[in-house]
Amino acid sequence: MNMSYVLLHAPALLIAIPLFAAFLTPIIDRxxxxxxxIFVLAVLIIEEILMIIFAWDVFTNGIHVYTMGAPNxxxxxPLQSAVPVRIVLEVDGMSAFMGLISTTVSLAAxxxxxxxxxxxxxxxxxxxxxxxxxxxMLGMEFTGDMFNLFVFFEILxxxxxxxxxxxxxYGDAVEGAFKYLIISSIAGSIVLFxxxxxxxxxxxxxxxxxxxxxxxxxxxxxxxxxxISAFAMKCGSVPMHxxxxxxxxxxxxxxTAMLVVASQASLYALFRICFSLYGNTSYVATSGAxxxxxxLLSMFIGVTMAIPQKDIKRLMSYHAISQTGYMLLGVxxxxxxxxxxxxxxHGMAAMEGGIFHIFNHALYKGLLFLTAGAIFYKTKTRNLNxxxxxxxxxxxxxxxxxxxxxxxxxxxxxxxxxxxxxxYESVYHVNPILSIIAMLVSILTLASFMKxxxxxxxxxxxxxxERGDVPKSMLFGMMVLTAGIILFSxxxxxxxxxxxxxxxxxxxxxxxxxxxxxxx
Amino acid sequence: MIYNIPYxxxxxxxxxxxxxxxxxxxxxxxxxxxxxLESGVNLFLITLGYRENAVAPIYTNLPEGTSIPEGMTLPVxxxxxxxxxxxxxxVLALILSFAVKIxxxxxxxxxxxxxxxxx
Numbered sequence: 001m002n003m004s005y006v007l008l009h010a011p012a013l014l015i016a017i018p019l020f021a022a023f024l025t026p027i028i029d030r031x032x033x034x035x036x037x038i039f040v041l042a043v044l045i046i047e048e049i050l051m052i053i054f055a056w057d058v059f060t061n062g063i064h065v066y067t068m069g070a071p072n073x074x075x076x077x078p079l080q081s082a083v084p085v086r087i088v089l090e091v092d093g094m095s096a097f098m099g100l101i102s103t104t105v106s107l108a109a110x111x112x113x114x115x116x117x118x119x120x121x122x123x124x125x126x127x128x129x130x131x132x133x134x135x136x137m138l139g140m141e142f143t144g145d146m147f148n149l150f151v152f153f154e155i156l157x158x159x160x161x162x163x164x165x166x167x168x169x170y171g172d173a174v175e176g177a178f179k180y181l182i183i184s185s186i187a188g189s190i191v192l193f194x195x196x197x198x199x200x201x202x203x204x205x206x207x208x209x210x211x212x213x214x215x216x217x218x219x220x221x222x223x224x225x226x227x228i229s230a231f232a233m234k235c236g237s238v239p240m241h242x243x244x245x246x247x248x249x250x251x252x253x254x255x256t257a258m259l260v261v262a263s264q265a266s267l268y269a270l271f272r273i274c275f276s277l278y279g280n281t282s283y284v285a286t287s288g289a290x291x292x293x294x295x296l297l298s299m300f301i302g303v304t305m306a307i308p309q310k311d312i313k314r315l316m317s318y319h320a321i322s323q324t325g326y327m328l329l330g331v332x333x334x335x336x337x338x339x340x341x342x343x344x345x346h347g348m349a350a351m352e353g354g355i356f357h358i359f360n361h362a363l364y365k366g367l368l369f370l371t372a373g374a375i376f377y378k379t380k381t382r383n384l385n386x387x388x389x390x391x392x393x394x395x396x397x398x399x400x401x402x403x404x405x406x407x408x409x410x411x412x413x414x415x416x417x418x419x420x421x422x423x424y425e426s427v428y429h430v431n432p433i434l435s436i437i438a439m440l441v442s443i444l445t446l447a448s449f450m451k452x453x454x455x456x457x458x459x460x461x462x463x464x465x466e467r468g469d470v471p472k473s474m475l476f477g478m479m480v481l482t483a484g485i486i487l488f489s490x491x492x493x494x495x496x497x498x499x500x501x502x503x504x505x506x507x508x509x510x511x512x513x514x515x516x517x518x519x520x
Numbered sequence: 521m522i523y524n525i526p527y528x529x530x531x532x533x534x535x536x537x538x539x540x541x542x543x544x545x546x547x548x549x550x551x552x553x554x555x556x557l558e559s560g561v562n563l564f565l566i567t568l569g570y571r572e573n574a575v576a577p578i579y580t581n582l583p584e585g586t587s588i589p590e591g592m593t594l595p596v597x598x599x600x601x602x603x604x605x606x607x608x609x610x611v612l613a614l615i616l617s618f619a620v621k622i623x624x625x626x627x628x629x630x631x632x633x634x635x636x637x638x639x
Contacts, residue, residue, distance in 0.1 A: 147600055154607045161614060171625030175634055178547070178618045185554050185611045186541060193534065193561045199597070200568040211543055 004054075008073060011089040013064040014099065015135055017050075018043060021046060029124030037114050040127045044110040047134065051103040051285050052396045055096035063516040065144070076517045083343040084206045088142030088517055093506035097355065097499060098268045101362045102137040104484060105261045106130070109254040112370055112477025115470070116254055116377065117166075120304045126166060132159040133258055144517060146195045146205045151271060152192040153191065153234075157184030160262050164251040176250035179243045182426035187230040187266075191299020207277055208517035216281045224283055227273045228290065234266035237328060238297040240449040241321045248317035249382070252323045253373020254477070256313065257366035260320060264358055267327060267474070274335055279510030284338050291332025294488065296434065299325030299441045307448050311382045312372050313384035315452065316365070319408065322441060323361045328425045329438065331507075333430050338508065352496055353422030359500075360415045360488065367481040371401040374470045374478070375456060384452065389461035394469045396459050400478045405453060407485050409446035415485055418492035503514040526567040533560030547619045547629045551612060558608040565601045569594035 006013070021043040028036045058064055066073045066089040076084045091099070110130065117123055136156025143149050161184060163517055165177030195231045199205060202213045214220060233240035244263075248256050274287050302322030309315035334351030337343045372382070391398045407414040410421075420442060427434040467477065476479070488495055506512065533556055540553025570593055575583065577595035619629060626634050 147603075151603060151607070154611070158607075158610055158614060161618075165618060165621070168621050171622070174618050174621040174625065178615070178622060181611065181618065182541065182550060182554065182613055185615075186538070186557065188524060188607075188611075189534075189537075189554075189561050192600075193564065196561065196565045196597075196600075200598075205596070254629075368576050 005065075006050070007054060007057050009066070010050060010057075011064060011091050012068065012073075014050060014054065015089075015142065017457065018047060018131040018138075019135045020136065022128045025128045025131065026124040029127075036124065036127065039464070040131065041110055041114070043131065044107045044134075044342045048103045049108050051096075051099050051452075054091075054382050055100050055499075058091055058096040059093055059499065063090065063116065063506070063512065065090050065516050073190045075293070076436050077519065083204045084517060087148050088144040088206055088208075088399050089142045089210065090513070090517060091142050093502035094268070094355070094504075095141045096272070097359070098141040098265065099138055100499075101264065101359050102134060102261050103139065104480070105257055105366050106134045106137075108366060108477045108480040109257050110477070111480065112257075112373070112474050113252070113254040114473040116252060116373060116474055118471075120167065122166075123184070126163070129138070129159045129163045129166075130255075130258070133163065136160075137262060141268055144207050146198065146207060146210065148205075148206075150188065150191050150195060153266075153269070154184075154188050155260055156265065157181065157188060160184075160259060162389060163255045164247050164259070166252055166255065167250075170250065171450055173250040176236075176247040180247040183233060183240075183243045187234045190226050190230040194223040194230070197223040197226075201469035205518060207272070211277050211279065211515050212518055214278070214281055216283070218340045220278075220281065221283060224273070224278055224287065228270065228287060231266045231270035231273065232294055235263045235270060235272070236298075236321050236324055237294040238301050238321065238325070239294070241298065245314050245317040248320065248369075249311060249313045253313075253369055253376065255367040256373070257481075260365050260369065261362050263320075263324070264327075264362060267324065267358065271331055275338075275507050276510055276513045279338070285336055288332050288334075288336030288338065291328050291335060292430070295325045295328030295330075295332050296387075296437060297325070298322060298328060301438060303441045303444045303448065307444065307451075310384050312375065312384055312387070312452060312456065313369065313382055315384075315448065316368050316372055317447060319368075319448065320365055321447065323357070323365065323408065324359050324422065325441070326423060326438065327354045327361065329427060329434065330357060333423075333434070334426045334504070334508065336430060342429065346426045348504060348508070349422055350426035350430070351508065352500050353419050353426060355497060355504050355507070356419040356422065356492075356500045357416075360407065360485075363481050363484045363488070364404045364416060367400060367404040367478055367485065368408065370474070370478045370481065371397050374474055377470055377474070378465055379462065382454045387456045387462070388459040390465075391457040392461040393465065393467050394457075396469050396475050400482050401453065401457065402417070403482055403485055405446075405449040407489070409449055410442045411446070413489055415447060415488035415492060418488070418496070421463070422471075422496075526570075527564065530560045530564035530567060533557070533563060536560075545631050547622060547631060547634070548616075550613045550631070551619060554615065555608065555612055558604070558611075562601045562604055562608075565597045565604070569597035 068087040139152030161181035165174045167173045236244040306318035330350045331354035334347045337347030407416040410416045424435045537553045537557025574593045577592040
């Protein structure tokens, strides 16, 4: 099997392998738990390797298209037709970038889960749903078709909601899952309504074909409003953020790390809609301003709500809202300036900052949730007033927590600093107040995490906690993410140049996105 | 005017569904609201594909004398609706099973009393 054949079919394979493996997992589970664990980890490792190879090809050679079921996968528009009729997967730099995030965090979550859920029942179903979450995320990120986007969105929602309620012997786990599912299904229905409005006008479902036909009618504007509100609700931006702390807190720690990435898949969909679908309409600057506003509100309200929390995971969930604000601010500023002469100087840098922050957020927030899970695993409580002195016994977890905390607070030289600096410098040119608020939020984040560090890890050791750190597989899961953080902290310039810049470039370049499917 | 009635009906269903989800306190009623909301969207999709005096989009079932594309309703919205209905059933089943679990843990379905998380 040669490499070009694999690369040609990579978009479909990356979705098909975990989908097939997901339904194989319960069968293997009946025979041996050990083989099942090895199988799931093998699938996740294969996904990660394939994704790295594929993403590298996309970053160097440009957009990949894949037509499902066509004799020749690269011919998107059939001969007898003027528009694409089959489902088209379209992977550009931004999609590949998001795919890398999803597979990396899934790999870490997979390793972490092995020990974390060892004592639970129904593990076969747990891993099935975990793989289905990966399918949903990759599908949302790779698809070039509006309806397909909706289908993968729903797959992701159902799998996530079931996993949030995994420990259903806690009443609050089911309560959090109920909220998550209600929010998801409302968002899904709104998305479908918007898709129906677009289909009714243009008769196509392909994003590139829709973007080419877009005529900026009133109905288009209504569809844009519906899509922005649905995806902003699902990515946890502030006016619709209330469900995030509830469902993140109660999910098993490895799933919380996955939920962070699942929310980012919705964030990706939001950006894809604004840039690729509505990129040449007159609504660009307005939607950019709306994203900036959402970003500011999320940053500020998220962090101020986080400070008084006593539950460690709830505190981190509010920080997740606050960090999502940075991404919305950075990319929103880019969208606001799109088409202006300023775009090449400040707009691009703002988008790079926002997009780089997505990856950094997935790494450090995933890591922090995993350390919170490790604390819960050891002490059986999430209440910060009861936890103390863990640094005496959990040495590695302490180091991982500190790295994550420094990174989220944006302390140099960590990767959080690199992306935040890009955002500060560039949004300053949009409005200086934006930078000031962003820096203020960063300082409050540091204060909040120092409080957590002090109360959880410092002080005399707790009496009824056994010595020693958490099991090796959990440490390994945290190590995967820590390695990513350290790598990104050492070479931020290379990462921005070779991974983030192609992603930002492809998101901003709408005509290339359309040309890849529709031809010239 | 008369042609717009299906669109209005679907919009009303969506609004009724949203109202139920936002303002009803009983978890089962919220589940009903979700279903009504989905039905509104499905009805909207089906209405989009309607053509006057057209037959179902089955190729072999076409009456004599009708031209192929114009004589049939649009098949794509029907395929979309079918998919959406299947997804809706899965979501509804999951919501209801969560409601059962919540009732077992809390002994109530009133959303004002199901708030252990907020403490």
